[in-house]
Amino acid sequence: MLFRLEKRREPSQLMRYLTPVAAVVLTMVVGAIIFSLIGYDGIGAVREIFLTPLTNSYKWQDLGVKAAPLIIIGVGLSIAYRANVWNIGAEGQYVVGGLAGTWVALATHGLNGPWILPLMVLAGVLGGMAYAAIPALLRTRLNVNEILTSLMLTYASVQLIYYLIRAPWKDPMGMGFPQTRLFAEAARLPTILPGTIVHLGVPIAVLVALVAWFIMSRSVFGYQMRVVGTAPHAARYGGFSENKTIWLAMLVSGGLAGLAGVLEVAGPFQRMVPGFPTNYGFTAIIVAFLGRLNPLGVIFAGLVMAITFVGGEVAQTTIGLPNAATGIFQAMVLFFLLGGDLLVRYRVRRVHGAAAPGTA
Amino acid sequence: MDASMPLRLQLTGITKQFPGVLANDNISFGVKPGEIHALLGENGAGKSTLVKMIYGIMQPDAGEIRWNGEPVVITNPKAARKLGIGMVFQHFSLFEALTVLENIALGMDGSLKSRELEARIREVMHTYGLLLDPHRTVATLSVGERQRIEIVRALLLDPKLLIMDEPTSVLTPQEVEQLFEVLRKLAAQGCSILYISHKLDEIKALCDTATILRGGKLVDTCDPKQETSRSMAEKMIGTGLRDIVRAKGRQLGAPKLVVSRLSTHKTGHFDVPVNDVSFTVRAGEIFGIAGVAGNGQNALLDALSGEILGDDKEAITLDGYPLGLLNTTGRRKRGLCAVPEERNGHAAVGEFSLADNSVLTARDRLGMVMLGLINSGAAKTYTGKVIADFAVKALGPGSMAGSLSGGNLQKYIMGREILQRPSVLVVSQPTWGVDAGAAAAIHQALVDLAAEGSAIVVISQDLDELLALCDTLAVINLGRLSAARPVGEVSVEEIGLLMGGVHGATEASNAVPA
């Protein structure tokens, strides 16, 4: 053994913020090598996935639009994970939020007024919350693991879309396609830059992250989330109820996922289609971790993941890299990040001479 | 013993360095065959590190270990057992969900058939009077019974050296006597015993030789029977002990904390609930609760602090105000603060800064919250005051609680609660694992708080501490509290019997002392 791990007296703050960056860089390097080994143009793949979306200004609006839902969901998840509440069903809450918004849009079809969009957003948030309330209820009342329940509900939510757009919500003029009608103008999210696809959801995402950052770092609510997640016993001693915290964490993360869902259906989609679940809810898990469960970090992490989405599409057309490659790059980022966490708690020391037993 | 025989164990120049601490500095001593050899020292003196190296859990950075005269390198516990070294740990390395037999089988290196193993276990148990049912699940056993498993496990290997790490800290005085019988029997058969303790009277009663460690260095190797407790204590602690200073002729005030018929529900499998406990603590009084670990102390503390809520609001009153249905925050606002036994993860969050830890319990009493937002400046200022007043060795309010040593963290926690000037303070094991200097400071702070008119409840397993500190004493056993007695009027024997559950003289255990 040439190296030895030594526990740090205090976790390294430098490493905490350096490891996400290192994880992305390592992913690019290792990704290039692996993809070259399996017969693709590895360097080209990394270039197209990670750099082209940044150098091509035409792709920037794409980035913003893809980052917005990732950031909104990621912020919610970062709050829940801080509280040690493992909501991994954000995708399902996103879907139900989108469906709730769709319901309002369809019910108000033919009406007009500036109240329709806010009502849709409200319905989306409530829908996401309601769907997250099921795991919260089961966890707090019956101690049923929220990881499994929230995930199972995600699979079920996809079937709910299929059912609704196949039967009751089907567009009568849709030539048999399973989808709803196009939303009326009043139910569509306005773009904020004329001539682009950048919609109102993008500034909302940034605002959500900023507000969440302030609340998490300064308020008793944020303190409660952190202390319950870190040391539940101490939290109880400090007067914080674990069940209340679980509820809050689930509702906040579910509500934000629902918000992302309704913004997505009212923005880019403008109707409910079978392809509405686009994995944002799962990718946001990576976003939350890569952002170090810090809402400001989530903004950057959301952008990085958006880059890989946009870049993945670029690479598909330019060098014929299958779309699935994006998922591998995203998983690799998370692998490197989780492995790198060790450096936050330990330092690597060179050991001279005889082999000494390591700490690990 | 024959003087020409080689030493069973000889250590020469053993040194072990940890980050920031020299845990063992050039330690040398020897253990003869059949000798009961005490390893004496304060918490943190380096005893545990030293025996971990003898048992192969750690490797020394320098020095030599000789076994029966031969130099050996003990790379792991398996190698230690092969040599004939057995160890009984302070914190038992038992598997709760497994049976006694399975637990013992795991400690055996050979692949003995379970029926043969059971026969051997019964034989050892019979020889030494260590009775246990091999098929019971460990989770259902008492602490004393669990220790017996560890001893049987060690004895099955026919050890030539048995290491006992603080074996009596969890036992009643009667159980201690039974243990000593076993150890003497073993030594008479030629097994050496390395007996780690910081309890001087035990060492005088049991051991042939004592090696005293202080701050990682060997201070002396002596015959404890030739020494007085005082002389050994001074070698162990270094400086003379500081006595607790109390005002003369104190008068206890009106009843402040009144607990009447307090009970809790059983929450976990290994949890002893509080059963119909009543007592009164007056202003200025320090009320001690003695008892062997695991007799409902944790449940009592949680019920008093508000972590466990009962259903009778009158079960706990402070100055006549019912607290029974308030949670910890509500009780703190009324003036009742508490310090649980477990520091890291319960009384404090190791991953948080000290300032953030102050927010945990002091936020309401000291106005650290406005409109749902935390005033971190106020938290830092208060934390700085705690650090200064209680001489906490920390870089500042921004230090992580987990980076502090056990004693310093305890000083911070005690300071955090005491400086809130609670009218009732409930503390559990206030000086557990704390060095003598810090313990004295904590004791003095408690006495001073009482002198200002607060009522204090101290739950401790350390009888000496309670006898030195308290005005009144009661004993908790299986969740029931004995009648309270003034400290001057009660003998150690009596307390020992109460701790062991012998309730001969205390039928009226629910009586509230006058």
Added chain:
Amino acid sequence: MEIIIPIIVTLVFAATPILLAALGELVVEKSGVLNLGVEGMMLVGAIAGFAGQFYTGNPYFALLCGAMAGAATSIIFGFLTLSLSANQTATGLALTIFGTGFSALAGAPFSARPIQLMGPLFPAELASHPVLRVVFGYSAPVYFSFFMVFAVWYFLEKTRPGLILRAVGENDLSAHSIGYSVKLVRYLAVLFGGAMAGIAGACFPLLLTPQWAERMTAGRGWIAVALVVFASWRPFRLLGGAYLFGLVMTMELYAKAGGGPLSAIPSELWAALPYLATIIVLVLISIRRDASTNAPACLGKPFLPTN
């Protein structure tokens, strides 16, 4: 009889991958490790099994490919959580994301290219007999799963390595202090879990639908994880649980095939039923309350010896 026997045969086939994956996860969890990457390992096993069958046509070799691929994938998890003490929950999720992406990438060239299903183990006279096929009508992995239920039980309860594995899951620090290598035991358990998940994944193209489809395991890995909880970490209860799910999934197949009272319910509800049933099952077991008492005490916690 004519209705019952095909139903039983279908449900046994449908339940087998879940049972195999759950048996692997049970051993992993008994050692104190929570690997939530079962779904990912199954997908990697599925594509490896598919490729093995596609190129060689030897289903046993294909199953071996699945086992090796699943085990290889589990090494990533083992390295991160055991050697680098990374968070097990997060790493398991990452493994599933990785497995999904990897299998999709590796499987892209194989889409719409059918393979041969694995044939029954017994001769056709028995395997196709209208009644006896309820016993003899299955292919080898089904019988392997029966055997493994017994083998896992015997290993855990009756052998010394099994005892050590349980001890490591019960109290890792104690096991370490006695001198057992916690990491080695857990690595082996994780590898076994990966191999079993890989075989389970390979069963999808070999036993159920003879082609490659992205995400073809459709959450069955997660159901396997839930089943372990449902079974209170007891192998024989796992058998019952898996067949319960087999029944639910068989009903879905019959409903989709049309006709009868089953098709009155929307097909989407049938498709959602296994997932909803998982939730119901978890609720039922938590009401019974004895479930958690059998959970390994160290489950999901990183092993961090103090010295």
